[in-house]
Amino acid sequence: MLEVTSLRSGYGAVEVLRGIDLDIEAGEIVALLGSNGVGKTTFSSVLSGLIRPWSGTIRFKGEEIQGLSEQAIVDRGLIHVPEGRHVFPNLSVRENLELGSYRRGRANRARNLDHVVDIFPRLKERFAQKAGTLSGGEQQMLAIGRGMMAEPELLILDEPSIGLSPLLVEEMFDLIQRLNSDGLTILLVEQNVLQSMEIAARAFVMENGEIRLSGVASVLMDDPELQRSYLGLA
Amino acid sequence: MPDLAILIPSVLNGLTTGALYALVALGLTLIYGVLHIINFAHGALLMIGLYAVYFLNVQFGVDPYVSLLIVPPLMFALGYALQRGIITRAGHGRDENILLVTLGLSIVIENLSLFVFKSDTRVIDTPYSFEVVEILGAFLPLPKVIAFVGAFVTAGILWVLMSRTDLGKAIRALAKERKGAKLVGINTEHVYAMSFGLGIACLGVAACLLLPSYYVSPQVGHGFVLIAFTIVVLGGMGSFVGALIGGLIIGVVEALGGLFLGESLGQIGIFVIFILVLIFRPTGLLGHKV
Incomplete structure (x- = not known):
């Protein structure tokens, strides 16, 4: 579904992505892991067009x-x-969700709205409330719900667990797994290595703007280098 | 203390003027709320609107109220083009540049109109210019009553647009959260220009409602824009309801000031309010709301 080859990008003269290769098959959860500042968010932003790539190709559904x-x-x-x-923050929960289908999925807006509040019942309770008054976890749900309104074929979730309590993190990962089992392809960008590996089919580990390790998640878990650098195990 | 027979007409007069001020301020607050720029060209653009209404009337015999169908769309297009073609390009995203660009625009527009139209004060003659309506025992000029109603209808339309349509939601979303807006696929440059266009279209409406009871000259915008700034500060930067209420308050204060202190000192109250608001409530009556 997605095929990234030798992708380079950065800010000004500073190169952040030094040639990234990554691929995602339809129906997978792929985890992109790495600590703060390795370029994960830059990578997601290049995929979604917020930041221009310097060189390399991104193929999505066969098209550059x-x-x-x-x-x-x-x-x-x-x-x-x-x-x-x-x-x-200044719009109600409902308006936030509606704007999720500003460009895509507009025809099915009402149906998708029902679908999203089915997945996130808590958003239904807060429907008329301004998004700025929601808790961090609720805002995260709203952000994902807003993304779902566009009928995504590939959903990039950038640090969905950041700033959430451990209980909520658990809930969030369950939810991501549930979305995936409904057929959604997901790129999960995370620092939370252990929990991401549990739900991902494959994982890529980024370091200093490059992919350091990649492979099937269950196999990668036993990789001594990963254990040393990311899990603090000997 | 003057009796009610003088006070009531004065207050009503102030309300009708205030509604027009509010309309000018609505455009200003919309542009500030979304683009975070203070549009110094606002008065100059109002003047252009007034000349458009004037010449449509004098050259083609178009009634100013019929011009409501012509001038606001033209002003919208002008605003859209100015924002996309000049302000964004010359501003390079820096607030201080944009401020100077709009200031420069106003100087260019005003001096061009001085050159083309000369500094004559022009008025139009309509069959209803001197008709009056009796309200609460006070006689008010018909054009001012129409302007009052028209200003509220326009504010209502604007409110529906902002709260019920995708464009309105996108405008409000973009005002606070640019990155989120981009990620749902909102074309930010287009929506910025739409906001600017809408703000300027408000001036087109104001021009049509204003001219039957007012005049046009190349400097006509100055008085309005200064008052509109005061209203925006009074009501709260970016607040629509604030602009409406602020406009009415300022209109009444001006009218009462004129009544008690004489015509030439009438506006002093406006600026006393301006200073008091800045000292005691810098966010305005309804600040922090868009």
């Missing part, structure tokens, strides 16, 4: 999409739920 505008990428069904949620 690198350098397209954010709108053109949303049109194709690649939806990015950003780190830090970025919900519209």
Whole structure:
């Protein structure tokens, strides 16, 4: 579904992504792991068109999409739920969700709205409330719900567990798994290595703008290098 | 203390003027609330609207109220083009640049109109210019009553647009959360320009409602824009309801000031309010709301 080859990008003269290769098959959860500042968010932002790539290709459903505008990428069904949620604080929960289908999925808005509040019953309770008054966890749900409204074919979740209590993190990962079992392809960008590996089919580990390790999640878990660098195990 | 027979007409007069001020301020607050720029060209653009209504009337015999169907759409297009073609390009996303660009625009527009139209004060003559309506025992000029109603209808339309349509929601979303807006596929440049266009279209409506009871000259915008700034600060930057209420308050204060202190000192109350608001409630009556 997604095939990224030798992708380079950065800010100004600073190179952040030094040639990334990554692929995602339809129906998979793929985890992109790595600690703060390795370029994970830059990578997601290049995929969704917020940041221009310097070189390399991004193929989505067989079509090259690198350098397209954010709108053109949303049109194709690649939806990015950003780190830090970025919900519209001054709009109600309902309006936030409605705007999720601003460009894509507009025809099925009412049906998708029902579907999203089925998945996130708590959003239903807060329907008329301004998004800025929601708790962090609720805002995260809203951000994902807003993404779902665009009928994504590939959903990028950037740090969905950040800032959530351990209980909520658990709930969030269950939910991501549930979305996936309904057929949604997901790129899960996370620092939370252990829990991400549990639900992901494959994982890529990023370090310093490059992919350091990659493979099937269950196999990668036993990799001594991963254990040493990321899990603090000997 | 003057009796009610003088006070009531004065207050009503102030309300009708205030509604028009509110309309001018609505455009200003919309543009500020979304684009976070203070549009110094607001008065100059109002002046252009007034000339458009004037020439449509004088050259083609179009009634100012019929111009409501012509001038606001034209002003919308002008606003859209100015934002996309000049303000964004010359501003490079920096607030201080944008401020200077709109200031520059206003200087260019005003001096061009001085050159083309000369500084004559022009009025139009309509069959209803001197008709009056009796309300609560006070006689009010018909055009001012129409302007009052028209200003509220426009505010109502704007409210429906902002709260019920996708465009309105996108405008409000973009005002606070640019990155989120981009990620749902909102074309930010287009929506910014739409907001600017809408703000300027408000001026087109104001021009149509204003001219039957007012005049046009190249400097006509100055008085309005200064008052509109005061209203926006009074009501709360970016607040629609604030702009409406603020406009009415300022209209009444001006009318009462004129009544008690004489015509030439009438506006002093406005600026006393402006200073008091800045000292005691800098966020305005309804600040922090969009």
